[in-house]
Amino acid sequence: MSRTGTPAIEEPRLTTRRVRRRRTPRHVVLAVPVALAGLISLLVSGNTLRPFDRITTLEARMASKSDFFRDPEVRRLLLAHGLRVDIHRLGSRGIATQSLAGTDVVFPSGQPAAKLILDRQDHSVRSVRPFVTPLVLGTFRDYAETLVRAGVATRQPAPDGTPTLYYDLDMPAFMGLLDGTDHGRPTADQDHDGRTEGADTWNGIGYDTTGGHSNSGRVLVRTSSVCESNAAGTYLSLLAFVAGGNATPGTEDAGDPGAARAEVRALAARIRPLISLQGMWADDQADSYLSDLGESIAPLSLLYEHQYLAHQIAHRKRYGSEDTARVLLYPTPYALTEPQLISLTDDGDRLVSVLEKDEELRERAIELGFRVRFSGEEGTSARLNAYLRGHGVQVPVQNADRTKSYEPDLGVLEQLITSIGTCPPPDGDAP
Structure with missing residues (x-):
């Protein structure tokens, strides 16, 4: 009590609460080293600011070689250069004969289409031929x-007596099976006129005695449209070369335009029965051949070597073995195709430059089955063969007959194509 007798009031006391400090969540602690490692990796690779870089998207028209630019690893390597390629797939001749307005680069699969494109340009352009690939026939054992x-x-020799993946095809003899005349086993006289007529069939040449199966269909090569595709045009050139006695069409009467045109017309009439114009757009025969239903779709399909080798490399990686059911036929004489990347704009020039200089892109092309240009044609085979051996895939052997089929001049080839393919006229739009 106070001296006045009133009760004393104590001053209020302040109490403090002890606040527990929150710990850093465990998942954050665990994530820090990962983030730090990622940052160090970006610093070391020089890509720290890559997310802020400007990515240039190029509009491109390509045929079968679009497989290269659609590969995820190729796309990653191009992004490192700030480039993305937006692909519009079209057959090589289709690219060459249609308008190219708004297009940065084109990548026809062979030289005839490339020359058509280059001839349409009103200024000099940059281009590169990064690899070569032979024309082949895909079939089944x-x-x-x-x-x-x-x-x-x-058969080509195989290591250790394993089933070979590769065969050499005698084109003059093979064309005898395609000419509409029966050279196989005797067939029924269906017209009762004392003659056995008709084209060679698979059973007629002994297929039904080979593997216990039967196929009475005609021996044909399934090709893409000769009006659209470089592969079909190259195959047509090969047939014309062989039919002309291993001579390039149009050369014998080069000094007489009228006689040359008559020679080409006669040659076109001879080889028209040899080529099947059924097929898919552009160069998509490989997609059908390599599908699960490939053998049901066609016994023989026209494709490029790199498409088959890429399949075998992937099959070995996935299953630990080669796909021994599918095999290749290498024609003799042989036809070699040279895809050409052609720039039409400044942005396209950047892509050409990258493809010329980037070693990783060239290495990736080898992994996709291409014969990449390093130091001439011999170098292209050596690097690819070494890669195939290192990954357990049989290496194809070059035929002792080195006869190469040469494509005719562009005007002669166009005459052959339009005569056999009944192709629509080129797009009259500017370049």
Whole structure:
């Protein structure tokens, strides 16, 4: 009590609460080293500011070689250069004969289409031919063995006695099976006129005695449209070369334009029965051949070597073995195609420059089955063969017959194509 007798009031006391400090969540603690490692990696690689870089998207028209630019690893390597390629797929001749307005780069699969494109430009352009790839026929083992028994194909040697993946095809003899005349086993006289007529069939040349199966269909090569595709145009040139006695069409009467045109017309009439113009757009025969239903779709398909080798490399990586059901026929004479990347704009020039200089892109092309240009044609095969051996894939052997089929002059080839393919006229729009 106070001296006045009133009760004393104590001053209020302040109490403090002890606040527990929050710990850093465990997932954050665990994530810090990962983020730090990622930052160090970006610093070391020089890509720290890559997310802020400007990415240039190029408009491109490509045929079968679009497989290269659609590869995820190729796309990653191009992004490192700030480039993205937006691909519009079209056959090589289709690219060459249609308007290219708004296009940065084109990548036709062979030289005839490339020359058509280059001839349409009103200024000099940059281009590069980064790799080469032979034209081949994809088939299945029983069909290849049937051709061996018919005397038109021979097996290439395989290591350790394993089933070979590759066969050499005698084109003059093979064309005898495509000419609409029956050269196989005797067939029924369906017209009762004392003659056996009709084209060679698979059973007619012994397919039904090879693997226990039967196929009475005609021996044909499934091709893409000759009006659209470089592969079909190159195959047509090969047929014309062989039919002309291993001579390039249009050269014998080069000094007489009228006689040259008559020669080409006669040649077109001879080889028209040899080529099947059924097929898919552009160069998509490989997609059908390599599908699960490939053998049901066509016994023989026209494709490029790199498409088959890429399949075998991927099959070995995935299953630990080669796909021994599918095999290749290498024609003799042979036809080699040279894809050409052509720039039409300044942005396109950047892509050409990258493809010329980037070693990783060239290495990736080898991994995709291409024969990449390093120091001439011999170098292209050596690097690819070494890669195939290192990854357990049989290496194709070059035929002792080195006869190469040469494509005719552009005007002669166009005459052959339009005569056989009944192609629509080129797009009259400017370049």
